[in-house]
Amino acid sequence: MKENPAEALADVVLEEWGRLTSLLLARFRRLDLVEDALADAVETAARRWGRDGVPDNPVAWLHTAARRRVLDRLRAESMAHRKMPLLVVEEAGRDAVVRADPGDVVEDDLLRLVLMCTHPALDPAAASALALRLVLGVSTADIARLFLVPEPTMAARITRAKKKIVTAGIPFAVPSAEVLPERLDGVAQTAYLAFTAGYAPGSGPDAVRVTLAEGAVRLVRVVLRLRPQEPVLVALLALMVLQHSRRSARVDDAGQIVLLPDQDRSRWHHDEIAEGVALLSSTALVGPIPVRAAQYAVQARIAAEHATASSADETAWVRVVAHYDDLIALAPSPTASLARAVAVAEAYGPRAGLAAAEGLDAQLSHSHRLPAVRAALLERVGDVAGARAAYGLAIERCANDAERASLGARRASLPDRR
Amino acid sequence: MTLDDAAPGIPATSAGGPPREHRRYVVLIACDPGEWAQASDAVKQEYFEAHHAFERYVDAHGRRTSSAALCDADLATTIRRDGDRSDVVTDGPFVELVEQLSGYYDVELPDLDTAIAAAKLLPKAYTVEIRAVVGVEGYEGV
Numbered sequence: 001m002k003e004n005p006a007e008a009l010a011d012v013v014l015e016e017w018g019r020l021t022s023l024l025l026a027r028f029r030r031l032d033l034v035e036d037a038l039a040d041a042v043e044t045a046a047r048r049w050g051r052d053g054v055p056d057n058p059v060a061w062l063h064t065a066a067r068r069r070v071l072d073r074l075r076a077e078s079m080a081h082r083k084m085p086l087l088v089v090e091e092a093g094r095d096a097v098v099r100a101d102p103g104d105v106v107e108d109d110l111l112r113l114v115l116m117c118t119h120p121a122l123d124p125a126a127a128s129a130l131a132l133r134l135v136l137g138v139s140t141a142d143i144a145r146l147f148l149v150p151e152p153t154m155a156a157r158i159t160r161a162k163k164k165i166v167t168a169g170i171p172f173a174v175p176s177a178e179v180l181p182e183r184l185d186g187v188a189q190t191a192y193l194a195f196t197a198g199y200a201p202g203s204g205p206d207a208v209r210v211t212l213a214e215g216a217v218r219l220v221r222v223v224l225r226l227r228p229q230e231p232v233l234v235a236l237l238a239l240m241v242l243q244h245s246r247r248s249a250r251v252d253d254a255g256q257i258v259l260l261p262d263q264d265r266s267r268w269h270h271d272e273i274a275e276g277v278a279l280l281s282s283t284a285l286v287g288p289i290p291v292r293a294a295q296y297a298v299q300a301r302i303a304a305e306h307a308t309a310s311s312a313d314e315t316a317w318v319r320v321v322a323h324y325d326d327l328i329a330l331a332p333s334p335t336a337s338l339a340r341a342v343a344v345a346e347a348y349g350p351r352a353g354l355a356a357a358e359g360l361d362a363q364l365s366h367s368h369r370l371p372a373v374r375a376a377l378l379e380r381v382g383d384v385a386g387a388r389a390a391y392g393l394a395i396e397r398c399a400n401d402a403e404r405a406s407l408g409a410r411r412a413s414l415p416d417r418r
Numbered sequence: 419m420t421l422d423d424a425a426p427g428i429p430a431t432s433a434g435g436p437p438r439e440h441r442r443y444v445v446l447i448a449c450d451p452g453e454w455a456q457a458s459d460a461v462k463q464e465y466f467e468a469h470h471a472f473e474r475y476v477d478a479h480g481r482r483t484s485s486a487a488l489c490d491a492d493l494a495t496t497i498r499r500d501g502d503r504s505d506v507v508t509d510g511p512f513v514e515l516v517e518q519l520s521g522y523y524d525v526e527l528p529d530l531d532t533a534i535a536a537a538k539l540l541p542k543a544y545t546v547e548i549r550a551v552v553g554v555e556g557y558e559g560v
Binding site for chain 2: 085088119121167168169170171173175179
């Protein structure tokens with residue numbers, strides 16, 4: 001345990017927020033009070049621990065402090081408030097019959113919390129935000145920054161989601177074995193939504209948002225600890241850690257985005273790459289696995305090919321093309337086809353890549369990526385005029401400042417034929 | 419730490435507490451009235467069986483309070499209140515849509531997951547909306 005009170009508190013919040021929330025919810029069933037009470041308890045701890053030192057059992061201290069807050073609020077409440085619907089909490093007696101997995105009793109409340117936050121009856125973006133807030137204790141301000149919305153907007157979104165849970169009767173419960181896999185699928189989608197939000201282009205590159213995306217990785221880790229053999233979670237974690245391992249090389253010192261082939265591979269997080277590769281050979285992914293798990297696994301395998309190559313040239317491009325073929329067979333999409341065309345160009349030459357990129361224009365009529373890819377390939381086959389025109393179209397369509405600047409620089413570096 | 423956790427008026431923890439109270443939901447059914455008009459007897463029988471499955475599921479997990487099939491929306495009568503002017507009575511439903519409200523169940527079930535599981539048993543041609551019934555603060559019926 002850390003001796004420094006501020007660090008000790010940060011550690012407890014990071015590790016135990018979700019468990020504390022779920023304990024308090026199981027006891028009091030008041031979604032509206034529990035989160036505030038816990039936040040208050042943390043605030044009090046920040047003052048008290050600094051003065052009196054870190055308590056022997058920090059988790060119990062926070063639990064007791066938060067519990068007292070809830071009780072104070074309940075005592076002060078008017079009768080009108082008491083008629084408010086309570087959170088639906090699974091009865092212990094009923095569990096034995098329908099519960100998918102009778103083990104892990106201690107951690108079940110945490111799983112109930114995650115499943116409640118990621119319920120399909122909630123708006124997906126709100127579910128992501130709610131999970132980050134209630135399971136991981138990420139502040140509303142940080143969640144707002146991650147999703148690029150003003151803080152009051154995010155606060156309102158979270159409040160609405162909590163109201164929906166209580167009013168609609170979304171239960172704090174583990175569903176039947178029949179429904180559980182589909183619900184864990186929902187957990188994965190929710191986590192991935194938060195993860196990709198961290199990488200979505202904003203007004204410019206924002207390293208803080210990428211750090212916030214780590215919340216999504218932690219969310220998957222929390223659930224995976226409870227369901228270690230769940231294919232969709234294993235595959236998603238592999239995908240996330242492999243993608244995330246490149247974060248420190250994505251932006252240069254001047255804040256410009258650095259594309260994969262030009263990244264300084266020594267800045268990649270090689271321990272995370274090793275973890276991702278190990279996850280991909282997990283027994284959980286052997287044999288037939290559900291479609292979404294397979295999609296995440298194939299995407300992770302593509303990321304692993306990049307992450308384990310010593311340079312862009314050394315990448316096993318033929319294997320990457322084969323992975324893209326798998327991905328397109330599982331879930332056809334124009335963006336996957338475009339990424340495949342890039343891999344084809346590396347494996348079989350730029351002309352083959354240009355041919356593979358044909359026929360995507362109708363589906364990608366607003367994307368700047370298609371003309372950007374085409375421009376780079378035309379440049380490589382020596383069609384400078386074609387490349388210049390394609391860069392022009394890409395620049396016209398690109399909405400992100402950093403990417404547009406990078407495209408402009410590449411167009412400017414084309415050989416001048418005049 | 420001695421602290422009384424039993425706050426007044428709040429049902430205690432999940433374990434060992436009183437039986438869980440049920441929620442009341444209205445399950446609204448929307449469908450394209452044309453489909454029913456054109457359905458063969460065999461198809462109609464499938465609809466009836468799906469309704470039976472729904473009803474049996476609700477009875478097993480909770481309680482049915484009431485239910486009804488409604489006349490086609492094009493036979494509805496709508497009364498629009500237009501401020502100070504006189505009310506306008508018109509032929510037709512609230513809003514003209516392909517799918518129209520065509521029936522409902524008023525049920526009591528443990529939670530939304532049970533209500534969703536029940537709703538999935540209804541005929542596939544339906545779109546089903548689940549609304550929790552709420553109390554209106556300050557209102558007392560006569």
